[in-house]
Amino acid sequence: MKGKVDLEGCDEKCDGHQLTSxxxxxxxxxxxxxxxxxxxxxxxxxxxxxxxHAGDYIGMVGPNGGGKTxxxxxxxxxxPFVSGRVRLFGHDLRHxxxxxxxxxxxxxxxxxxxxxxxxxxxxxxxxxxxxxxMGRPLGREDRKTVEGTLKYxxxxxxxxxxxxxxxxxxxxxVVLAKAxxxxxxxxxxxxxxSGVDSQTQERFYKxxxxxxxxxxxxxxxxxxxxAAVFCRMSHMICVNRLVxxxxxxxxxxxxxxxxxxxxxxxxxxxxxHQCKGEFKDG
Amino acid sequence: xxxIGLNDLADLLGYQFFQFAxxxxxxxxxxxxxxxxxxxxxxxxxxxxxxxxxxxxGIALGLFLGINVLWTSLATALASMTGITYLxxxxxxxxxxxxxxxxxxxxxxxLILISLAGGFNVDVFSYLFGSILTISKGExxxxxxxxxxxxxxxxxxxxxxxxxxxxxxDSRLLGLPVTLLxxxxxxxxxxxxxxxxxxxxxxxxxxxxxxxxxxxxxFNLSFKGTAVTSILxxxxxxxxxxxxxALFDVAASGVIVFVMVGIFVTSAxxxxxx
Numbered sequence: 001m002k003g004k005v006d007l008e009g010c011d012e013k014c015d016g017h018q019l020t021s022x023x024x025x026x027x028x029x030x031x032x033x034x035x036x037x038x039x040x041x042x043x044x045x046x047x048x049x050x051x052x053h054a055g056d057y058i059g060m061v062g063p064n065g066g067g068k069t070x071x072x073x074x075x076x077x078x079x080p081f082v083s084g085r086v087r088l089f090g091h092d093l094r095h096x097x098x099x100x101x102x103x104x105x106x107x108x109x110x111x112x113x114x115x116x117x118x119x120x121x122x123x124x125x126x127x128x129x130x131x132x133x134m135g136r137p138l139g140r141e142d143r144k145t146v147e148g149t150l151k152y153x154x155x156x157x158x159x160x161x162x163x164x165x166x167x168x169x170x171x172x173x174v175v176l177a178k179a180x181x182x183x184x185x186x187x188x189x190x191x192x193x194s195g196v197d198s199q200t201q202e203r204f205y206k207x208x209x210x211x212x213x214x215x216x217x218x219x220x221x222x223x224x225x226x227a228a229v230f231c232r233m234s235h236m237i238c239v240n241r242l243v244x245x246x247x248x249x250x251x252x253x254x255x256x257x258x259x260x261x262x263x264x265x266x267x268x269x270x271x272x273h274q275c276k277g278e279f280k281d282g
Numbered sequence: 283x284x285x286i287g288l289n290d291l292a293d294l295l296g297y298q299f300f301q302f303a304x305x306x307x308x309x310x311x312x313x314x315x316x317x318x319x320x321x322x323x324x325x326x327x328x329x330x331x332x333x334x335x336x337x338x339x340g341i342a343l344g345l346f347l348g349i350n351v352l353w354t355s356l357a358t359a360l361a362s363m364t365g366i367t368y369l370x371x372x373x374x375x376x377x378x379x380x381x382x383x384x385x386x387x388x389x390x391x392x393l394i395l396i397s398l399a400g401g402f403n404v405d406v407f408s409y410l411f412g413s414i415l416t417i418s419k420g421e422x423x424x425x426x427x428x429x430x431x432x433x434x435x436x437x438x439x440x441x442x443x444x445x446x447x448x449x450x451x452d453s454r455l456l457g458l459p460v461t462l463l464x465x466x467x468x469x470x471x472x473x474x475x476x477x478x479x480x481x482x483x484x485x486x487x488x489x490x491x492x493x494x495x496x497x498x499x500x501f502n503l504s505f506k507g508t509a510v511t512s513i514l515x516x517x518x519x520x521x522x523x524x525x526x527x528a529l530f531d532v533a534a535s536g537v538i539v540f541v542m543v544g545i546f547v548t549s550a551x552x553x554x555x556x
Contacts, residue, residue: 076455099457106451116323116448119504126445131457135438162502182456 027054028090029186029218030075035084037067037074044070048084048243052220054185057212059229059236059248060222062261066240068222069107069190076104076188089185100130103179105189107222110171114164120174121159124149127181146181153177153207169200176207186218187211201225205232226268230254294528302422303414303534307520309429310474310481311494315516316436317474319495319509320467323447327492329366332381333475334487336362336388341409341479342395351409352424355479359472362388367468412483412535414524425477432470443467444505481520482535490535493542494519500553515545 030052037045044067052058062068073079075086077093086093089101128142138146150156153173158166166174172192179187192204205228211217220237223229229236230248238244238261246257259266294300321327340358344351362384369380396406408416417425436443445453446463454460475487482490498511523538 078451078454097457099455102455104452104455112448113323115499117499117503117505117508118444118448122444122505123448126441126448127456129441129445129453129456129458131459134442134458137441160504162504165502 028052029054029056029088030220031085031087031090032071032075033085033087035071035074035081035086037070037079037081039070039079043241045074045081045239045243046241048239050237050243050245052186052218054218055212055216056218056220056235057209057233058220059233060220060239061224061226061229061236061258062239063263066261068239071239071243072104072188072190072220072222076102100182101185103127103182103184103187105175105179105187105192107190109175109192110168112163112171116163118163119159120155120161120163120166121146121150123163123174124177124181127178130182145183149177149181153180168196169203172196172200172204173207176204180211184217186220189219189221191222191224201228208232226254226258290529291525294525299415299417300524300528302417302419303524303528304521306417306422306425306429307414307481307524307538308517309426309433310478311516311520312513313429313432313436313474314478314491315494315512316440316509317432317471318491318493318516319498319512320443320447321471322492322495322499326377327488328378328381329363329471330475330491331488332366332385333359333362333472334479334484335385337476337479338409338484339388339391339395341406342392345406346395346399352421352476355476356473358388359476360469363468363472408483409479410483410485411533412479412481412486414481414534415528417480421480425480428473428477432474435466435470439463439466440509482538486535486539489539489542490516490519493539493546497542497546497549500549515542518545 028051030050032051033049035045035048036043048071060068060072070079074081075088075093077086077096088096089098091098125138125142125146128138128146147156150159153176155170155173155177158170158174163171163174176192187208189208196204208219208221209232212219219233221233230252233248235245235247236254236257238246238257240261244257244260246252246254248254254268255266258268295304318327318330321330337355337358340354340356341351343349343358344354347354365384365387366380369375369383370377374380375383405413442453442458442463445456445458446460446467450460453463474491478487478490494512494515495508497515498508501508501511503511519538519542522541523534526532526537526541527534
């Protein structure tokens with residue numbers, strides 16, 4: 001089952017409200033306030049505000065070109081914003097240094113050059129690099145963490161394989177292992193399941209649910225798979241220039257907020273009972 | 283052709299000019315085949331050709347003004363690298379066009395300077411085609427110093443450079459100083475090109491830097507395995523080239539690159555059949 005959340009303070013749409021979370025993990029991981037991003041003269045994100053709390057499992061949805069990737073990259077400081085404020089773990093983005101606590105998987109994380117001479121173990125080890133320890137080889141503790149992560153992801157037997165020889169599903173596990181090997185507090189994923197079969201997708205979602213529930217990892221994931229978002233996640237953030245947030249509950253009707261995001265013609269048939277079938281955990 | 287025995291090879295090792303050539307060649311080969319691998323993976327192999335050709339202008343300037351050509355070469359290589367990076371960044375020229383612009387500027391400047399001076403006393407051809415066997419004591423000191431510094435840099439920061447080469451955006455998010463690493467790597471490339479001109483000359487620099495890495499990548503090894511193989515191929519090329527050149531009195535640069543092409547073709551056929 002998806003991570004349970006406290007819904008106090010949210011009306012049906014939860015517009016402009018803060019996302020709430022489990023009382024055990026009430027720390028704010030990401031705070032975005034009045035964020036506006038302009039690219040090539042076009043306003044891509046307008047006055048966006050939302051909060052991600054520790055332990056949240058959030059699906060970010062919205063039409064193509066709506067600004068999902070842009071907002072993630074602005075939050076991570078990769079692209080600039082014209083106004084607003086971003087705080088990561090309580091620190092202003094401009095002064096934030098503790099990047100090891102954040103892991104990000106980009107849209108094209110698995111679209112790497114197949115000829116690149118890199119073994120799975122080497123790729124995952126790259127995730128242990130930090131600015132502080134530049135120029136120093138990985139220590140025993142690092143190597144132990146790498147092996148542990150390979151084992152956790154079920155890819156120990158692939159450790160010596162070249163990354164170009166992996167299947168789509170294996171690639172996903174390997175890049176996720178690279179993200180997890182730095183033991184982050186939050187995992188941010190931008191459409192990580194595109195281009196793989198549905199069984200592989202399902203295994204990947206299960207893995208993310210486990211990370212959220214067992215390791216209490218905060219997860220923010222861009223996805224076009226609305227069924228997966230509604231069945232598995234605790235909140236959603238809808239992005240189409242404007243940003244709307246909402247918790248996902250058992251009797252939640254997503255259509256009003258989805259219509260606002262995708263347009264009036266949009267209709268999404270969703271019933272909670274559908275989640276027990278292919279989305280059943282365990 | 284006279285028969286060559288082991289004694290001839292041993293005799294060669296006794297000559298100081300040959301020892302200098304071997305030490306210089308080995309250090310430059312390690313530097314260039316290691317850097318070359320990164321350049322291939324960054325898909326920037328041809329940048330070496332552009333910079334090497336523009337260095338011709340720097341060499342001509344040094345000879346024209348009577349300054350040590352090593353310094354004018356280094357200055358031109360760095361200026362050329364900066365120019366290419368600037369043109370790309372500002373969107374004034376695409377990657378390969380930016381290289382062509384700097385190459386044209388440097389080479390044409392060199393030709394004008396040579397014409398104005400009415401030809402130089404020093405054989406300009408030695409810069410175009412290399413002359414490792416005539417490397418002087420002074421040159422070997424400067425080449426060795428630069429090469430050892432470059433190797434030390436690569437040894438220390440190869441993991442970070444690998445991360446940057448594989449995924450620049452993710453390296454940024456790991457908190458690595460991406461801009462500093464990129465700039466220092468570009469300086470390293472410019473420096474490596476300048477020192478390799480003494481070994482193989484302007485025309486064959488690209489082949490010298492790229493062939494070892496290109497061959498090594500075919501073997502499906504890890505990055506560490508590929509880098510070591512690339513360096514070994516560079517060493518085999520340079521050492522056999524220098525020996526064969528001294529024994530048969532043929533151009534060292536030609537033999538070095540010919541051996542490298544031979545290894546590349548053989549391994550390509552082997553991998554295809556295997």
